[in-house]
Amino acid sequence: MGTTLATAAEVVAALHANADPAEEAKIRVRVADDEPVIGVRMGTLFDIAKAATDLPEAEFDELVTHAAYEPRMAAFCILDFRSRRALSDDRRVVLARSYLDHHDAITTWDMVDRAAPRVVGMPMLSGAVDVGILNELARSTDPLxxxxxxxxxxxxxxxxSTADVERGLAVAASLDDDEHPYVRSAVRTYRKHAARRVSSSAG
Incomplete structure (x- = not known):
């Protein structure tokens, strides 16, 4: 969308303007029964979030604590869009901290998948964010x-590097006995991609 969105209220209004009962039914299967859903196609939600990439922080905080699924998903998309810019290490630390500090707002696996690699994983490669945070997260009682x-x-x-990939495999190993499907599927995904990387390097 061509319009810049400057407030949380504008983002929420744009989401409601694109509500679709068919999309609401699709989303409902992956959220809690009591979690409000607006019903917005994911591609449309991404466009709305992209238009709000420069949302002021106070407005971002309002968006990420919204009761409904889509505003919070949009907030984590905003973090991802911000992380795609050329940023200083200090700015990347701020983004990672925002993700981690608002983790309680994450209620679905797709919020994690949208933002975690770039927002949290990327600054770990430069040492801007301590890789030890992964172990802390892996020990959490929260499956997300x-x-x-x-x-x-x-x-x-x-x-x-190969050593970085191995660090991820060590985290995967620590989650081997995890019984939650959100975690088991993510461990399989990491191992699959890591195996492709190793195979490609060997070739």
Whole structure:
């Protein structure tokens, strides 16, 4: 969309303007029964979030604490869009901290998958963010934090060294006995991509 969105209220209004009952039914299957859903196609939500990439921080905080799924998903998309810019290490630390500080707002696996690799994993490669945070997340009682622990290192597979990939595999090993499907599927995904990276390097 061509219009810049400057407030949380504008983002929420844009989401409601694009509500579709068919999309609401699709989203409902992956959110909690009591979680409000607007019903917005994901591609449209991405466009709305991109238009709000420069949302002031106070407005971002309002968006990321919204009760409904889509405003919070848009907030994590905004973090991802910001992380795609040329940023200083200090700015990347701010983005990672925003993700981690608002982790309680993450209620679905797709929020993790959208933002964790670039927002949290990328600054770990430069040392701007302590890689030990992955172990802290992996020990959490919250399965979505544990998913963050193994999803953030997908950036290691994409841009890191072999040693970085191995760090991710160590996190995967620590989650081997995890019984939650959100975590098991993310561990499989990391191992699959890591295996491709190793195979490509060997070739």
């Amino acid at each position: 934090r544990r998913r963050s622990a193994i999803t953030a290192p997908l950036w290691f597979v994409r841009k890191g």
